Amino acid sequence: MKGLWPLGLQIEILNNSKVHTLLTTGDIAQNVTSADTVTAKFSYAALAERCPSRNQAILMDVFDGLSNQDYAEGIATLIDPVNITHISPIWKNRICFFLHTKVIAENLTEIHKQVIIKGQTIPKRQLITKxxxxxxxxxxxxxxxxxxxxxxxxxxxxxxxxxxxxxxxxxx
Structure with a gap:
């Protein structure tokens, strides 16, 4: 159950007719069993807002010797690190960055066609091409x-x- 819920999500655990409410910090109580009922107190719209869309993503090729942290630091030299919401390695030796908005992704790929990470110039593009x-x-x-x-x-x-x-x- 560790890491399944977004940070700050209010969870109700119904167990033995008692309701326990807790605010998660990435960890859910270890004593939750499959018989317990876990419900989230937020709307679907709030969940959808937290999930990035494909038009907010940029792609870069992965090179040997560079970690995800190196790529994140390289992108953070071009935009505010707060605007990076998710980082995910994907197939064919590429890494995908989900940014806060579609506009940030478009501006980042139009203004800066490439990023320099530890002396290597790496091109980047949007996940969804025009x-x-x-x-x-x-x-x-x-x-x-x-x-x-x-x-x-x-x-x-x-x-x-x-x-x-x-x-x-x-x-x-």
Whole structure:
């Protein structure tokens, strides 16, 4: 039960018809059994407010010899450390920082494209990119990608990558 509840959350433990109320500090009483009922006294909106969204996150690659603390200190040189809410290592050797607001994440990645940590320059980006993938269907295969690209540019579509074909797997 240790660390399951946000700090300062009011918990009621119903045990033997007695109600015990305590304010957690990250640890819940060790004598809580599965027969006890634990209820939280706050609304779902308050819980949702505490959970960061994906648009508040930035990503950086992980390099050997650097700890999560090193990354946090590097980001803290660019923004107020209070604005870092969560740090999480994720797959493919990356680390994800959840920041206090979406605006802070956008400003951090637009103003500072990279961060210097212990002499290493590390690029960073937002978890949710602004680019949108467009799938064009029912286009004949004999139309060259260059013609499609020219038409998209003429319609003021900014291409961030080359046009690729979707491969079809017809194994039955």
């Amino acid at each position: 680019a949108v993938r467009v799938i064009i269907s029912n286009a004949s295969a004999d139309i060259p990608n260059g013609i499609i690209k020219d038409e998209l540019v003429e319609e003021s579509v900014n291409l961030v990558s080359e046009i690729t074909d979707i491969k079809v797997d017809l194994t039955w």
